[in-house]
Amino acid sequence: MSAELYHRIIVETAKETAKATRLETADVTVEEDNPLCGDRILLDLLVRDGKVAAVGHSTRGCLLTRAAAVVLARRAPGCSAKELGDAIASLHALLEKGEGPPLWPELAMFAPVQAVKSRHECVLLPFRALARALALIERSKGAQP
Amino acid sequence: MPTMAGRGDFDLAGLRGEFPIFAAQGPRFHYLDNAATGQICRAAAEALIDFETRARANVKRGVYRLADEATRAFEEARARIAGYIGAREAAEVVITSGTTHALNLAAHCLCARLRPGDEILLTTAEHHSNIVPWQLAGARVGATIRAIPLQTDGRLDLDRLADLLSARTRVIAATHCSNVTGAITDIGRLAEAARSVGAVLVVDGAQRAPHGPLDVQALGCDLYALSGHKLFAATGAGALWIRSDLAQELPPFLGGGEMIRRVSIESSTFAPPPHRFEAGTPPIGAALALGAAAAWLSGLDWEAIHAHEQRLLERLLAGLKAIPGVRLLGPEGTQARAPLVSFVVDGIHPHDVCQLLDTFGVCTRGGHHCAQPLHEALGVEASVRASIALYNDEADIEALLDGLEEVVRRLA
Numbered sequence A: 001m002s003a004e005l006y007h008r009i010i011v012e013t014a015k016e017t018a019k020a021t022r023l024e025t026a027d028v029t030v031e032e033d034n035p036l037c038g039d040r041i042l043l044d045l046l047v048r049d050g051k052v053a054a055v056g057h058s059t060r061g062c063l064l065t066r067a068a069a070v071v072l073a074r075r076a077p078g079c080s081a082k083e084l085g086d087a088i089a090s091l092h093a094l095l096e097k098g099e100g101p102p103l104w105p106e107l108a109m110f111a112p113v114q115a116v117k118s119r120h121e122c123v124l125l126p127f128r129a130l131a132r133a134l135a136l137i138e139r140s141k142g143a144q145p
Numbered sequence B: 001m002p003t004m005a006g007r008g009d010f011d012l013a014g015l016r017g018e019f020p021i022f023a024a025q026g027p028r029f030h031y032l033d034n035a036a037t038g039q040i041c042r043a044a045a046e047a048l049i050d051f052e053t054r055a056r057a058n059v060k061r062g063v064y065r066l067a068d069e070a071t072r073a074f075e076e077a078r079a080r081i082a083g084y085i086g087a088r089e090a091a092e093v094v095i096t097s098g099t100t101h102a103l104n105l106a107a108h109c110l111c112a113r114l115r116p117g118d119e120i121l122l123t124t125a126e127h128h129s130n131i132v133p134w135q136l137a138g139a140r141v142g143a144t145i146r147a148i149p150l151q152t153d154g155r156l157d158l159d160r161l162a163d164l165l166s167a168r169t170r171v172i173a174a175t176h177c178s179n180v181t182g183a184i185t186d187i188g189r190l191a192e193a194a195r196s197v198g199a200v201l202v203v204d205g206a207q208r209a210p211h212g213p214l215d216v217q218a219l220g221c222d223l224y225a226l227s228g229h230k231l232f233a234a235t236g237a238g239a240l241w242i243r244s245d246l247a248q249e250l251p252p253f254l255g256g257g258e259m260i261r262r263v264s265i266e267s268s269t270f271a272p273p274p275h276r277f278e279a280g281t282p283p284i285g286a287a288l289a290l291g292a293a294a295a296w297l298s299g300l301d302w303e304a305i306h307a308h309e310q311r312l313l314e315r316l317l318a319g320l321k322a323i324p325g326v327r328l329l330g331p332e333g334t335q336a337r338a339p340l341v342s343f344v345v346d347g348i349h350p351h352d353v354c355q356l357l358d359t360f361g362v363c364t365r366g367g368h369h370c371a372q373p374l375h376e377a378l379g380v381e382a383s384v385r386a387s388i389a390l391y392n393d394e395a396d397i398e399a400l401l402d403g404l405e406e407v408v409r410r411l412a
Helices: A008-019 A063-075 A081-097 A105-115 A117-143 B012-016 B020-025 B042-054 B065-085 B099-111 B132-141 B158-164 B187-197 B244-249 B284-298 B302-321 B350-360 B372-378 B394-411
Strands: A028-033 A040-048 A051-060 B093-096 B119-123 B144-148 B169-175 B200-204 B223-227 B238-242 B260-263 B268-270 B326-329 B340-345 B365-367 B383-387
Touching (some): A040 A117, A051 A063, A063 A105, A063 A117, A081 A105, A105 A117, B065 B093, B099 B169, B099 B223, B119 B132, B144 B158, B187 B200, B238 B244, B302 B326, B302 B340, B350 B383, B350 B394
Parallel strands (some): B119 B169, B169 B200
Antiparallel strands (some): A028 A040, A040 A051, B093 B238, B223 B238, B260 B268, B340 B383
Protein backbone atom coordinates (compact mmCIF):
# COMPACT_ATOMS: atom_id res chain seq x y z
CA MET A 1 0.00 0.00 0.00
CA SER A 2 2.76 2.43 0.97
CA ALA A 3 4.80 1.79 -2.17
CA GLU A 4 1.83 2.62 -4.42
CA LEU A 5 1.87 6.23 -3.22
CA TYR A 6 5.16 6.86 -4.89
CA HIS A 7 4.31 6.20 -8.50
CA ARG A 8 6.17 7.96 -11.29
CA ILE A 9 3.61 10.73 -11.88
CA ILE A 10 3.67 11.92 -8.25
CA VAL A 11 7.46 11.81 -8.07
CA GLU A 12 7.86 13.68 -11.38
CA THR A 13 5.16 16.24 -10.56
CA ALA A 14 6.68 16.96 -7.15
CA LYS A 15 10.00 17.79 -8.78
CA GLU A 16 8.37 20.77 -10.47
CA THR A 17 8.17 22.64 -7.16
CA ALA A 18 11.81 23.52 -7.76
CA LYS A 19 10.59 25.87 -10.50
CA ALA A 20 7.84 27.46 -8.39
CA THR A 21 7.99 31.20 -7.77
CA ARG A 22 6.14 33.67 -5.58
CA LEU A 23 4.08 36.55 -7.05
CA GLU A 24 5.58 40.01 -6.75
CA THR A 25 2.09 41.43 -6.42
CA ALA A 26 -0.72 39.41 -4.90
CA ASP A 27 -4.23 40.16 -3.68
CA VAL A 28 -3.83 37.65 -0.92
CA THR A 29 -1.04 35.58 0.59
CA VAL A 30 -1.62 32.80 3.07
CA GLU A 31 0.73 30.55 4.99
CA GLU A 32 -0.47 27.09 5.95
CA ASP A 33 1.33 24.54 8.10
CA ASN A 34 0.93 20.82 8.54
CA PRO A 35 1.18 20.57 12.34
CA LEU A 36 2.37 16.96 12.18
CA CYS A 37 5.61 17.64 10.39
CA GLY A 38 6.02 21.39 10.04
CA ASP A 39 5.53 21.31 6.27
CA ARG A 40 4.54 24.72 4.99
CA ILE A 41 3.15 26.43 1.91
CA LEU A 42 3.14 30.12 1.18
CA LEU A 43 0.43 30.68 -1.44
CA ASP A 44 -0.16 33.92 -3.40
CA LEU A 45 -3.27 34.61 -5.43
CA LEU A 46 -3.91 37.42 -7.90
CA VAL A 47 -7.61 37.79 -8.78
CA ARG A 48 -9.02 39.72 -11.72
CA ASP A 49 -12.68 39.92 -12.79
CA GLY A 50 -13.70 37.25 -10.32
CA LYS A 51 -11.18 34.70 -11.54
CA VAL A 52 -7.69 33.71 -10.47
CA ALA A 53 -5.25 35.52 -12.70
CA ALA A 54 -2.03 34.12 -11.24
CA VAL A 55 -0.80 31.74 -8.54
CA GLY A 56 2.56 31.81 -6.81
CA HIS A 57 3.82 29.52 -4.12
CA SER A 58 6.76 28.36 -2.09
CA THR A 59 6.25 24.84 -0.78
CA ARG A 60 8.35 22.95 1.71
CA GLY A 61 7.07 19.44 2.14
CA CYS A 62 6.93 15.79 1.24
CA LEU A 63 6.40 14.49 -2.28
CA LEU A 64 2.62 14.43 -1.82
CA THR A 65 2.40 18.02 -0.60
CA ARG A 66 4.70 19.25 -3.32
CA ALA A 67 2.88 17.39 -6.10
CA ALA A 68 -0.46 18.74 -4.83
CA ALA A 69 0.91 22.29 -4.83
CA VAL A 70 2.12 21.89 -8.42
CA VAL A 71 -1.31 20.69 -9.59
CA LEU A 72 -3.00 23.55 -7.77
CA ALA A 73 -0.68 26.18 -9.29
CA ARG A 74 -1.14 24.66 -12.73
CA ARG A 75 -4.94 24.43 -12.69
CA ALA A 76 -6.18 27.33 -10.57
CA PRO A 77 -5.49 30.20 -13.02
CA GLY A 78 -8.66 31.07 -14.92
CA CYS A 79 -10.95 29.51 -12.32
CA SER A 80 -13.67 31.28 -10.35
CA ALA A 81 -14.06 30.83 -6.60
CA LYS A 82 -16.96 28.47 -7.28
CA GLU A 83 -14.89 26.32 -9.62
CA LEU A 84 -12.04 26.18 -7.13
CA GLY A 85 -14.44 25.24 -4.34
CA ASP A 86 -15.81 22.43 -6.49
CA ALA A 87 -12.28 21.18 -7.24
CA ILE A 88 -11.43 21.14 -3.52
CA ALA A 89 -14.65 19.27 -2.77
CA SER A 90 -13.87 16.68 -5.43
CA LEU A 91 -10.41 16.14 -3.92
CA HIS A 92 -11.97 15.59 -0.49
CA ALA A 93 -14.41 13.11 -2.03
CA LEU A 94 -11.53 11.25 -3.67
CA LEU A 95 -9.49 11.03 -0.46
CA GLU A 96 -12.23 10.43 2.05
CA LYS A 97 -14.64 8.24 0.07
CA GLY A 98 -12.66 7.07 -2.93
CA GLU A 99 -15.15 8.85 -5.19
CA GLY A 100 -14.02 10.02 -8.57
CA PRO A 101 -13.02 11.05 -11.03
CA PRO A 102 -11.91 14.37 -9.51
CA LEU A 103 -12.83 17.61 -11.24
CA TRP A 104 -9.23 18.20 -12.21
CA PRO A 105 -8.06 14.96 -13.88
CA GLU A 106 -4.48 15.37 -12.59
CA LEU A 107 -5.77 14.96 -9.04
CA ALA A 108 -6.44 11.31 -9.83
CA MET A 109 -2.73 10.71 -9.19
CA PHE A 110 -3.62 10.91 -5.49
CA ALA A 111 -6.12 8.05 -5.62
CA PRO A 112 -3.70 5.62 -3.85
CA VAL A 113 -3.50 8.08 -0.92
CA GLN A 114 -7.13 7.29 -0.08
CA ALA A 115 -5.98 4.09 1.62
CA VAL A 116 -3.48 5.90 3.86
CA LYS A 117 -5.45 8.26 6.06
CA SER A 118 -2.40 9.63 7.83
CA ARG A 119 -1.24 11.16 4.54
CA HIS A 120 -4.47 12.88 3.48
CA GLU A 121 -3.34 16.10 5.13
CA CYS A 122 -0.19 16.06 3.03
CA VAL A 123 -2.23 16.28 -0.17
CA LEU A 124 -4.76 18.69 1.31
CA LEU A 125 -2.26 21.22 2.69
CA PRO A 126 -2.04 23.37 -0.49
CA PHE A 127 -5.81 23.17 -0.91
CA ARG A 128 -6.41 24.22 2.68
CA ALA A 129 -4.26 27.24 1.90
CA LEU A 130 -6.32 27.87 -1.24
CA ALA A 131 -9.60 27.63 0.68
CA ARG A 132 -8.33 30.11 3.25
CA ALA A 133 -7.13 32.48 0.52
CA LEU A 134 -10.55 32.36 -1.14
CA ALA A 135 -12.26 33.04 2.18
CA LEU A 136 -10.03 36.06 2.76
CA ILE A 137 -10.83 37.41 -0.69
CA GLU A 138 -14.54 36.90 -0.10
CA ARG A 139 -14.29 38.62 3.27
CA SER A 140 -12.44 41.60 1.76
CA LYS A 141 -15.18 41.96 -0.87
CA GLY A 142 -17.75 42.04 1.89
CA ALA A 143 -15.79 44.76 3.67
CA GLN A 144 -15.85 47.05 0.63
CA PRO A 145 -18.51 49.78 0.68
CA MET B 1 9.33 -15.21 32.49
CA PRO B 2 12.45 -15.27 30.29
CA THR B 3 15.77 -16.33 31.70
CA MET B 4 18.04 -13.37 32.29
CA ALA B 5 21.49 -14.61 33.08
CA GLY B 6 23.20 -11.21 32.95
CA ARG B 7 26.39 -10.05 31.16
CA GLY B 8 24.56 -9.85 27.86
CA ASP B 9 23.59 -13.53 27.94
CA PHE B 10 19.84 -13.61 27.94
CA ASP B 11 16.95 -15.26 26.23
CA LEU B 12 15.75 -12.68 23.72
CA ALA B 13 13.29 -15.09 22.13
CA GLY B 14 11.77 -15.72 25.54
CA LEU B 15 11.57 -12.00 26.20
CA ARG B 16 9.86 -11.36 22.85
CA GLY B 17 7.43 -14.12 23.75
CA GLU B 18 6.25 -11.92 26.61
CA PHE B 19 4.93 -9.41 24.05
CA PRO B 20 1.83 -10.75 22.24
CA ILE B 21 2.22 -8.33 19.32
CA PHE B 22 5.08 -10.33 17.79
CA ALA B 23 3.07 -13.51 17.42
CA ALA B 24 0.15 -11.49 16.08
CA GLN B 25 2.14 -9.56 13.48
CA GLY B 26 4.47 -12.31 12.28
CA PRO B 27 8.14 -12.21 11.33
CA ARG B 28 8.00 -9.27 8.91
CA PHE B 29 7.32 -6.77 11.66
CA HIS B 30 10.15 -4.50 12.70
CA TYR B 31 8.83 -2.13 15.32
CA LEU B 32 11.19 0.79 15.85
CA ASP B 33 8.72 3.43 17.02
CA ASN B 34 9.12 2.68 20.71
CA ALA B 35 9.70 6.31 21.60
CA ALA B 36 6.12 6.97 20.48
CA THR B 37 4.63 3.96 22.22
CA GLY B 38 5.97 0.64 23.41
CA GLN B 39 4.26 -2.69 22.81
CA ILE B 40 2.21 -4.03 25.71
CA CYS B 41 3.74 -6.88 27.70
CA ARG B 42 1.73 -9.96 28.58
CA ALA B 43 1.64 -9.10 32.30
CA ALA B 44 0.08 -5.69 31.59
CA ALA B 45 -2.37 -7.02 29.02
CA GLU B 46 -3.54 -9.76 31.38
CA ALA B 47 -3.94 -7.30 34.26
CA LEU B 48 -6.03 -4.99 32.08
CA ILE B 49 -8.27 -7.78 30.75
CA ASP B 50 -8.63 -9.37 34.17
CA PHE B 51 -9.81 -6.12 35.73
CA GLU B 52 -12.17 -5.16 32.92
CA THR B 53 -13.74 -8.62 32.55
CA ARG B 54 -13.55 -10.22 36.00
CA ALA B 55 -13.03 -7.58 38.66
CA ARG B 56 -14.34 -4.26 37.35
CA ALA B 57 -15.64 -1.77 39.91
CA ASN B 58 -14.93 1.83 40.79
CA VAL B 59 -12.27 2.53 43.40
CA LYS B 60 -12.45 4.23 46.80
CA ARG B 61 -16.23 4.51 46.86
CA GLY B 62 -18.05 1.22 47.18
CA VAL B 63 -17.95 -0.96 50.29
CA TYR B 64 -18.94 -4.21 48.59
CA ARG B 65 -16.33 -6.90 47.99
CA LEU B 66 -15.64 -6.17 44.32
CA ALA B 67 -15.13 -2.44 44.94
CA ASP B 68 -12.85 -3.20 47.84
CA GLU B 69 -10.78 -5.55 45.69
CA ALA B 70 -10.54 -2.90 42.96
CA THR B 71 -9.32 -0.32 45.47
CA ARG B 72 -6.74 -2.72 46.84
CA ALA B 73 -5.52 -3.55 43.33
CA PHE B 74 -5.33 0.13 42.40
CA GLU B 75 -3.25 0.97 45.46
CA GLU B 76 -1.08 -2.09 44.84
CA ALA B 77 -0.45 -0.78 41.30
CA ARG B 78 0.59 2.57 42.77
CA ALA B 79 3.04 0.77 45.06
CA ARG B 80 4.48 -1.21 42.15
CA ILE B 81 5.06 1.98 40.15
CA ALA B 82 6.64 3.55 43.23
CA GLY B 83 8.95 0.55 43.47
CA TYR B 84 10.03 0.82 39.83
CA ILE B 85 10.97 4.49 40.14
CA GLY B 86 12.48 4.31 43.62
CA ALA B 87 9.91 6.50 45.38
CA ARG B 88 10.16 6.67 49.16
CA GLU B 89 6.48 5.79 49.51
CA ALA B 90 3.56 4.91 47.26
CA ALA B 91 1.67 8.06 48.27
CA GLU B 92 4.23 10.09 46.32
CA VAL B 93 2.88 8.61 43.06
CA VAL B 94 -0.06 10.34 41.41
CA ILE B 95 -1.87 8.32 38.75
CA THR B 96 -2.39 10.42 35.63
CA SER B 97 -3.48 9.69 32.09
CA GLY B 98 0.12 9.96 30.91
CA THR B 99 3.12 12.27 30.83
CA THR B 100 1.24 15.14 29.19
CA HIS B 101 -1.38 15.10 31.94
CA ALA B 102 1.38 14.79 34.54
CA LEU B 103 3.30 17.78 33.24
CA ASN B 104 0.15 19.88 32.93
CA LEU B 105 -0.61 18.99 36.54
CA ALA B 106 2.90 20.00 37.57
CA ALA B 107 2.77 23.29 35.67
CA HIS B 108 -0.68 24.21 36.94
CA CYS B 109 0.08 23.46 40.57
CA LEU B 110 3.56 24.96 40.65
CA CYS B 111 2.69 28.11 38.70
CA ALA B 112 -0.11 28.81 41.17
CA ARG B 113 2.70 29.64 43.62
CA LEU B 114 4.56 32.00 41.26
CA ARG B 115 4.45 35.78 41.08
CA PRO B 116 4.73 38.10 38.09
CA GLY B 117 8.32 38.26 36.91
CA ASP B 118 9.27 34.86 38.31
CA GLU B 119 11.16 32.66 35.87
CA ILE B 120 10.65 29.14 34.53
CA LEU B 121 13.74 27.57 33.01
CA LEU B 122 13.11 24.97 30.29
CA THR B 123 15.47 23.45 27.74
CA THR B 124 15.51 23.58 23.95
CA ALA B 125 15.33 19.78 23.92
CA GLU B 126 11.83 19.54 25.37
CA HIS B 127 8.83 17.74 23.95
CA HIS B 128 5.97 20.18 23.44
CA SER B 129 4.28 18.66 26.49
CA ASN B 130 7.05 20.11 28.64
CA ILE B 131 6.86 23.53 26.97
CA VAL B 132 3.23 24.38 26.29
CA PRO B 133 1.88 23.67 29.82
CA TRP B 134 4.48 26.07 31.23
CA GLN B 135 3.56 28.70 28.66
CA LEU B 136 -0.12 28.38 29.54
CA ALA B 137 0.30 28.28 33.30
CA GLY B 138 3.15 30.81 33.29
CA ALA B 139 1.09 33.32 31.31
CA ARG B 140 -1.65 33.24 33.93
CA VAL B 141 0.74 34.53 36.58
CA GLY B 142 3.03 36.65 34.38
CA ALA B 143 6.05 34.35 34.66
CA THR B 144 8.90 34.53 32.15
CA ILE B 145 10.13 31.48 30.27
CA ARG B 146 13.79 30.92 29.45
CA ALA B 147 15.50 27.92 27.88
CA ILE B 148 18.87 26.17 28.12
CA PRO B 149 20.28 26.02 24.55
CA LEU B 150 21.92 23.10 22.78
CA GLN B 151 25.61 22.53 22.13
CA THR B 152 26.65 21.86 18.54
CA ASP B 153 26.43 18.09 19.20
CA GLY B 154 22.79 18.39 20.19
CA ARG B 155 23.35 17.94 23.91
CA LEU B 156 22.22 20.58 26.35
CA ASP B 157 24.75 23.30 27.04
CA LEU B 158 24.65 23.12 30.83
CA ASP B 159 27.62 25.49 31.04
CA ARG B 160 25.05 28.19 30.32
CA LEU B 161 23.21 27.43 33.55
CA ALA B 162 25.00 30.14 35.49
CA ASP B 163 23.86 32.78 32.97
CA LEU B 164 20.29 31.53 32.84
CA LEU B 165 19.60 31.06 36.53
CA SER B 166 18.54 33.97 38.65
CA ALA B 167 17.05 34.64 42.04
CA ARG B 168 13.67 34.69 40.24
CA THR B 169 14.05 31.14 38.86
CA ARG B 170 11.29 29.17 40.56
CA VAL B 171 11.03 26.12 38.34
CA ILE B 172 13.42 24.14 36.15
CA ALA B 173 11.66 21.67 33.84
CA ALA B 174 13.79 19.35 31.74
CA THR B 175 13.65 16.08 29.91
CA HIS B 176 15.63 13.15 31.31
CA CYS B 177 16.16 11.94 27.77
CA SER B 178 15.51 13.74 24.49
CA ASN B 179 12.83 12.09 22.39
CA VAL B 180 14.71 13.21 19.26
CA THR B 181 18.42 12.81 19.94
CA GLY B 182 18.30 10.26 22.77
CA ALA B 183 20.74 12.43 24.75
CA ILE B 184 20.50 11.81 28.49
CA THR B 185 20.37 14.96 30.60
CA ASP B 186 22.66 15.34 33.60
CA ILE B 187 19.79 15.62 36.08
CA GLY B 188 22.19 15.79 39.01
CA ARG B 189 23.68 18.99 37.68
CA LEU B 190 20.23 20.50 37.15
CA ALA B 191 19.22 19.45 40.66
CA GLU B 192 22.25 21.21 42.07
CA ALA B 193 21.40 24.31 40.06
CA ALA B 194 17.78 24.21 41.22
CA ARG B 195 18.84 23.89 44.86
CA SER B 196 21.24 26.83 44.52
CA VAL B 197 18.35 29.21 43.79
CA GLY B 198 15.57 27.45 45.67
CA ALA B 199 13.81 26.29 42.50
CA VAL B 200 11.79 23.13 41.99
CA LEU B 201 13.08 20.60 39.42
CA VAL B 202 10.51 18.84 37.23
CA VAL B 203 11.74 15.98 35.03
CA ASP B 204 10.00 14.52 31.98
CA GLY B 205 10.96 10.86 32.22
CA ALA B 206 8.80 9.53 29.39
CA GLN B 207 11.77 8.40 27.29
CA ARG B 208 14.02 7.26 30.12
CA ALA B 209 11.56 5.13 32.06
CA PRO B 210 11.34 2.28 29.47
CA HIS B 211 15.08 1.65 29.76
CA GLY B 212 15.22 0.38 33.30
CA PRO B 213 14.24 1.05 36.90
CA LEU B 214 14.91 4.49 38.33
CA ASP B 215 15.91 6.08 41.59
CA VAL B 216 14.08 9.39 41.62
CA GLN B 217 15.38 10.20 45.09
CA ALA B 218 19.00 9.81 44.00
CA LEU B 219 18.36 11.92 40.91
CA GLY B 220 17.63 14.88 43.17
CA CYS B 221 14.55 16.09 41.31
CA ASP B 222 11.25 17.09 42.89
CA LEU B 223 8.75 15.78 40.34
CA TYR B 224 9.12 13.02 37.75
CA ALA B 225 6.61 12.21 34.99
CA LEU B 226 6.20 9.04 32.94
CA SER B 227 3.76 7.33 30.58
CA GLY B 228 2.41 3.80 30.93
CA HIS B 229 2.05 3.19 27.21
CA LYS B 230 5.77 3.79 26.72
CA LEU B 231 6.48 1.48 29.65
CA PHE B 232 4.94 -1.53 27.88
CA ALA B 233 1.56 -1.08 29.58
CA ALA B 234 -1.80 0.09 28.24
CA THR B 235 -2.60 3.53 26.87
CA GLY B 236 -4.45 5.82 29.26
CA ALA B 237 -2.40 5.79 32.46
CA GLY B 238 0.84 7.36 33.56
CA ALA B 239 2.30 8.70 36.74
CA LEU B 240 3.69 11.80 38.36
CA TRP B 241 6.02 11.35 41.29
CA ILE B 242 6.00 14.34 43.65
CA ARG B 243 8.41 14.53 46.55
CA SER B 244 6.15 14.11 49.58
CA ASP B 245 6.89 17.37 51.41
CA LEU B 246 6.36 19.35 48.21
CA ALA B 247 3.13 17.49 47.41
CA GLN B 248 1.70 18.52 50.78
CA GLU B 249 2.16 22.19 49.84
CA LEU B 250 0.69 22.09 46.34
CA PRO B 251 -2.89 23.09 45.50
CA PRO B 252 -5.17 20.71 43.57
CA PHE B 253 -5.17 20.50 39.78
CA LEU B 254 -8.64 19.36 38.66
CA GLY B 255 -11.65 19.55 40.95
CA GLY B 256 -14.29 16.89 41.45
CA GLY B 257 -14.98 13.73 43.33
CA GLU B 258 -12.31 11.81 45.20
CA MET B 259 -9.91 14.78 45.61
CA ILE B 260 -11.87 16.43 48.43
CA ARG B 261 -12.12 16.14 52.17
CA ARG B 262 -15.33 18.13 52.61
CA VAL B 263 -17.50 20.16 50.24
CA SER B 264 -20.07 22.84 50.95
CA ILE B 265 -21.74 25.11 48.44
CA GLU B 266 -19.37 27.92 49.42
CA SER B 267 -16.05 26.15 49.60
CA SER B 268 -14.14 22.88 49.82
CA THR B 269 -11.22 21.36 51.63
CA PHE B 270 -9.00 18.86 49.91
CA ALA B 271 -7.74 15.34 50.43
CA PRO B 272 -4.06 14.76 51.14
CA PRO B 273 -1.74 13.68 48.29
CA PRO B 274 -1.91 11.72 46.09
CA HIS B 275 -5.73 11.79 46.08
CA ARG B 276 -5.76 15.60 46.01
CA PHE B 277 -4.42 15.34 42.46
CA GLU B 278 -6.73 12.53 41.28
CA ALA B 279 -10.14 14.05 40.67
CA GLY B 280 -12.82 11.75 39.33
CA THR B 281 -12.60 8.10 38.39
CA PRO B 282 -8.98 7.29 37.54
CA PRO B 283 -7.97 5.09 34.57
CA ILE B 284 -8.21 2.01 36.79
CA GLY B 285 -7.60 -0.76 34.26
CA ALA B 286 -4.72 1.08 32.64
CA ALA B 287 -3.20 1.86 36.05
CA LEU B 288 -3.36 -1.82 37.00
CA ALA B 289 -1.67 -2.65 33.70
CA LEU B 290 1.04 -0.08 34.45
CA GLY B 291 1.54 -1.58 37.89
CA ALA B 292 1.83 -5.06 36.39
CA ALA B 293 4.33 -3.86 33.78
CA ALA B 294 6.39 -2.06 36.43
CA ALA B 295 6.50 -5.20 38.59
CA TRP B 296 7.45 -7.42 35.64
CA LEU B 297 10.12 -4.99 34.44
CA SER B 298 11.54 -4.72 37.95
CA GLY B 299 12.36 -8.43 37.85
CA LEU B 300 14.41 -8.34 34.64
CA ASP B 301 18.19 -8.31 34.33
CA TRP B 302 18.75 -4.74 33.20
CA GLU B 303 22.49 -5.13 32.93
CA ALA B 304 21.91 -7.66 30.18
CA ILE B 305 19.20 -5.59 28.56
CA HIS B 306 21.34 -2.44 28.54
CA ALA B 307 24.17 -4.37 26.88
CA HIS B 308 21.72 -5.70 24.28
CA GLU B 309 20.23 -2.25 23.58
CA GLN B 310 23.70 -0.75 23.29
CA ARG B 311 24.77 -3.40 20.76
CA LEU B 312 21.75 -2.63 18.62
CA LEU B 313 22.36 1.11 18.95
CA GLU B 314 26.00 0.74 17.88
CA ARG B 315 24.98 -1.27 14.81
CA LEU B 316 22.25 1.23 13.95
CA LEU B 317 24.58 4.22 14.24
CA ALA B 318 27.33 2.55 12.20
CA GLY B 319 24.86 1.43 9.51
CA LEU B 320 23.27 4.86 9.19
CA LYS B 321 26.63 6.57 8.92
CA ALA B 322 27.51 4.28 6.01
CA ILE B 323 24.49 5.27 3.90
CA PRO B 324 25.23 8.23 1.59
CA GLY B 325 23.08 11.29 2.26
CA VAL B 326 22.11 10.30 5.81
CA ARG B 327 22.84 12.86 8.50
CA LEU B 328 22.42 12.04 12.18
CA LEU B 329 20.89 14.57 14.54
CA GLY B 330 22.46 14.95 17.96
CA PRO B 331 25.30 12.99 19.51
CA GLU B 332 27.11 10.53 17.26
CA GLY B 333 28.28 8.15 20.00
CA THR B 334 26.51 5.81 22.36
CA GLN B 335 27.60 7.42 25.61
CA ALA B 336 24.92 8.98 27.81
CA ARG B 337 22.14 8.36 25.33
CA ALA B 338 19.08 6.21 25.13
CA PRO B 339 18.87 3.79 22.17
CA LEU B 340 17.06 6.10 19.81
CA VAL B 341 18.38 7.88 16.74
CA SER B 342 16.92 10.62 14.56
CA PHE B 343 18.27 11.43 11.14
CA VAL B 344 17.57 13.20 7.88
CA VAL B 345 18.22 12.03 4.35
CA ASP B 346 19.37 14.62 1.81
CA GLY B 347 16.56 15.50 -0.59
CA ILE B 348 13.99 13.08 0.83
CA HIS B 349 11.24 14.16 3.19
CA PRO B 350 11.03 12.18 6.47
CA HIS B 351 7.41 11.19 5.82
CA ASP B 352 8.35 9.77 2.43
CA VAL B 353 11.20 7.81 4.05
CA CYS B 354 8.90 6.39 6.73
CA GLN B 355 6.14 5.57 4.25
CA LEU B 356 8.50 3.56 2.08
CA LEU B 357 10.16 1.88 5.07
CA ASP B 358 6.69 0.59 5.90
CA THR B 359 6.84 -1.51 2.73
CA PHE B 360 9.74 -3.38 4.38
CA GLY B 361 7.73 -3.93 7.54
CA VAL B 362 9.77 -1.27 9.34
CA CYS B 363 7.84 1.05 11.68
CA THR B 364 9.59 4.39 12.23
CA ARG B 365 8.37 7.88 12.99
CA GLY B 366 8.72 10.92 10.72
CA GLY B 367 7.99 14.53 11.60
CA HIS B 368 9.09 16.93 14.29
CA HIS B 369 8.19 14.46 17.05
CA CYS B 370 6.47 17.26 19.01
CA ALA B 371 9.84 18.97 19.39
CA GLN B 372 9.81 21.91 17.01
CA PRO B 373 12.23 24.12 18.99
CA LEU B 374 14.76 21.29 19.05
CA HIS B 375 14.46 20.70 15.32
CA GLU B 376 14.76 24.42 14.67
CA ALA B 377 17.94 24.52 16.77
CA LEU B 378 19.32 21.61 14.75
CA GLY B 379 18.48 23.40 11.50
CA VAL B 380 15.86 20.99 10.16
CA GLU B 381 12.07 20.96 10.02
CA ALA B 382 11.57 17.27 10.62
CA SER B 383 13.42 13.99 10.89
CA VAL B 384 13.10 10.22 10.82
CA ARG B 385 13.35 8.53 14.21
CA ALA B 386 14.20 4.92 14.96
CA SER B 387 13.82 3.99 18.63
CA ILE B 388 14.87 0.70 20.18
CA ALA B 389 13.28 -1.18 23.07
CA LEU B 390 14.33 -4.24 25.03
CA TYR B 391 12.59 -6.65 22.61
CA ASN B 392 14.19 -5.43 19.38
CA ASP B 393 16.71 -7.65 17.63
CA GLU B 394 19.38 -7.49 14.95
CA ALA B 395 16.82 -8.33 12.26
CA ASP B 396 14.95 -5.11 13.08
CA ILE B 397 18.07 -3.02 12.63
CA GLU B 398 19.12 -4.77 9.41
CA ALA B 399 15.60 -4.40 7.97
CA LEU B 400 15.74 -0.67 8.64
CA LEU B 401 19.19 -0.26 7.10
CA ASP B 402 18.36 -2.39 4.03
CA GLY B 403 15.07 -0.57 3.56
CA LEU B 404 16.70 2.82 3.91
CA GLU B 405 19.30 1.99 1.28
CA GLU B 406 16.46 1.10 -1.08
CA VAL B 407 14.58 4.31 -0.26
CA VAL B 408 17.69 6.35 -1.03
CA ARG B 409 18.21 4.47 -4.31
CA ARG B 410 14.63 5.11 -5.30
CA LEU B 411 14.02 8.72 -4.27
CA ALA B 412 17.34 10.53 -3.85
